[in-house]
Amino acid sequence: MTDASSTAPPNILSIQSWVAYGHVGNAAAMFPLQRLGFEVWAVNTVQFSNHTGYGAWTGMVFPAELVGELLDGIEARGALPTCHGVLSGYMGSEGTVDAVVKAVTRVRAVNPSALYCCDPVMGDVGRGVFVRPELPDLIAAHAIPAADIVTPNQFELELLTGHKVDTLEHALHAAHALREKLNPGGPRIVVVTSLVRLDAPQGVIETLAVTGDGAWLCRTPFLPLDPPRNGTGDAIAALFYGQFLKTASVPRALSLAMSSLYAVLNVTHQLGTREIQLIAAQDELVQPRQVFEAEKIG
Secondary structure, three states: OOOHHHOOOOEEEEEEEEEOOOOOOHHHHHHHHHHOOOEEEEEEEEEEOOOHHHOOOOEEEOOOHHHHHHHHHHHHOOOHHHEEEEEEOOOOOHHHHHHHHHHHHHHHHHOOOOEEEEOOOOEEOOOEEOOOOOHHHHHHHHHHHHOOEEOOEHHHHHHHHOOOOOOHHHHHHHHHHHHOOOOOOOOOEEEEEEEOOOOOOOOEEEEEEEEOOEEEEEEEEOOOOOOOOOOHHHHHHHHHHHHHHHHOOHHHHHHHHHHHHHHHHHHHHHHOOOOOOOOOOHHHHHOOOOOOOOEEEO
């Protein structure tokens, strides 16, 4: 029998932004994935002092060519065939969208079973579109068709499909429409985060997961975090992706991811901090004490 300590952990390539202070992008996704037992090859598309929600920051956007160059270096080490999947978040330019899709193609060429999870970071309710105006169409045309799993928030689901999402029926309709655009060879999983609908119970926030086998809804109590904390979308995408790779179960991954995120946000609320408390609540990332089950619907 192989000792667990001698078993190499699975590897995930995560292409996202990075901040020195706080938790968004890779700084919100990398640690949760590591706590779940994954090696994370982080490729950073920007290096900022802090997230842009503060209104001021320092740092720089890296050239899109850097993604390909770093993949060249990883490939030169002979490591690319051991990549189990790709996770992408904020893509700030046309070149970065192209670089991410090419990275996915390169990984699949040497490991066809690798899954690509695309978090299509484009905007949010209240803020509207906060990326360059051409990016939503580029992401829809290039990144979405390459993705096996996609994790839009409610606003992004509407943007990607053109469907209004204000009831559960509308959310299911839009999610199924988006599924049809995903990689035909993959599981075609759509996870709709931060779902607020007219026909939902009071005082909750929901996440909806839709597959070819069914749909599941997971709800947690709504926490009055004002302003809404940056990085929650990055964290939930990483948590769901990691748990799905571990369990191969959409409802289980949804339940565990939502439960962990709720615990993180609850600690954040209790401490009154502007940044999400991934470190303080790190044990909850692995085994949340309060588990919110995913309910099968439709």
